[in-house]
Amino acid sequence: MLATTSASCARELADWPEAATLDAIGMARGLTARLGAAMAVGEDARKLVDANRNMGAAMLDMLGRSRRRPSYLPDAHRRRFCRHSEQLEKQLRADITARRRAGISRGRDVLDATLDFSATRPGLLDDHVVARIIMANLFGMRGSPAICLAWVLHLLATHPPVQEEVRAEVRAADGCADLDGLPVTRAVVKEALRLYPPSWLLTRTMARSAEIGGYRLRAGPVLLVSPYAIHRDARWFDRPTAFDPDRWLNTAPPAEPRAFLAFGSGPMACKGVSWVMTQTVIAAASVVRRWHLSADPSPYRLVACGDLRPVGLRLRLTSVAGSRAGAPNPPPG
Ligand code: HEM
Incomplete structure (x- = not known):
């Protein structure tokens, strides 16, 4: 694979x-x-x-x-x-x-x-x-895999030192085919999913009455659970709004590992995690290996509809010198 x-x-x-x-x-x-x-x-x-x-x-x-x-x-x-x-x-x-x-x-x-x-x-x-x-x-x-990759590339574009770290890692790994050699890239993807979880709102139906977070809830209603809000709560993540991939590399795990909900939780959790993580890490590493990414100043909107997406976000790509040969072609659509 x-x-x-x-x-x-x-x-x-x-x-x-x-x-x-x-x-x-x-x-x-x-x-x-x-x-x-x-x-x-x-x-x-x-x-x-x-x-x-x-x-x-x-x-x-x-x-x-x-x-x-x-x-x-x-x-x-x-x-x-x-x-x-x-x-x-x-x-x-x-x-x-x-x-x-x-x-x-x-x-x-x-x-x-x-x-x-x-x-x-x-x-x-x-x-x-x-x-x-x-x-x-x-x-x-x-859908979500594309939104996730767009956020990853945006965060790399707006954090040049991290981008350099990823590039150095990809070069040291001599390519993008060995995930074990790409821990920083993987941490960047996870941090992007923490800050901008494409599935920003999950639902659960109360199967039976229970007390949750001090509230007594009856059976029947649908609860809305927001990974976006939980991921930005200082109770679970240190400096929650900062882009800090190191938090996934350091020895200190998040205060509550279950607070990372980008792929949901429990029996209904995402079945595509391994596929999508593999693909996003390889895609991000491959792009950074060949291009410098930088932010375009034009404004974009954060739209939270079915998923959480950066509408109008544009990225600048410039070839990393000497990384590839050949004449430019139009980008794929
Ligand atoms: C970045 C990409 C993705 C994100 C953020 C994501 C996120 C999620 C989330 C939050 C859920 C609901 C979990 C819950 O309610 O606890 C879910 C369910 C699911 N996902 Fe993903 N997903 C992604 C990509 C994929 C891919 C690529 C596949 C398959 C190839 C996939 C297959 C599924 C399936 C089958 C479920 C339903 C699980 C069930 O109800 O048993 N997902 N995903």
Whole structure:
């Protein structure tokens, strides 16, 4: 998985320009979508790039414009999304059929793992369900993982000494394929998730009455739990609003480890933690290895809607001298 991610990252970054000012979320989304696709379907990802991008764009468009309209009303955005998702499913099903026919598990990607699992439970996962699992993975990569990477790159751009530390670490590790060699980068990602958790609000339904934090609560209501607020509470984190990746490296752990809630907690906690941490560390390390990041002065807004995102945030990239050759190309979308 590490080698695949690292190799796809290097491939994707080869098309980035030497110098540019880019929208942080767009840039991060382009990268996470492609890395996620490579992780999900390996080499087949390259065939799916257009269909995946079209489905992702149509889904975001539909969610933005159609969510207040009853689903039984005709709606151009929903129709467009259905068209693109059917197209993607058709392409995926062709790959699924080919892999099932070949009957050999290469165990290289999520599709292989899903097919392996379905072979142990005949009849449980038909091709349609397998395709939909992969599509959920593909779409998921355009959301929180992209927002997370955008925040990581922003924090590195606004903290040059930390950026230098990460660059030095990547050079010393001689690349981005060994996570053990990248503890500082990992700490930066964790600190970004602490300061700007994409899932800034979680919900829990009271299954039974209980006392929580001195309040007597009855069974039934939905509680809102904010990782954003908890992460910035001085009871749990020293100098809570400071960007301090060292807090994850030092021997002193946070006062209450359970206060880190970027991936939730308990049985419903995020199942993609290991995947997304690996991918974000490799992506951030790969970008910093090749480009100096700096902040663009144009203003941006912190928007807390479904997730916590920096809308309008732009980043400046300048090639680290001697790190790569080749003429500049347009950045990926
Ligand atoms: C930076 C990226 C991500 C963040 C911040 C994130 C965060 C979260 C959070 C906060 C929850 C709810 C946990 C709770 O209520 O306690 C969750 C659930 C979940 N996440 Fe993620 N996630 C990320 C990426 C991913 C990825 C890439 C995948 C899969 C490939 C994934 C799969 C899931 C699943 C399956 C659940 C539902 C778990 C359940 O209800 O059993 N997540 N995630």
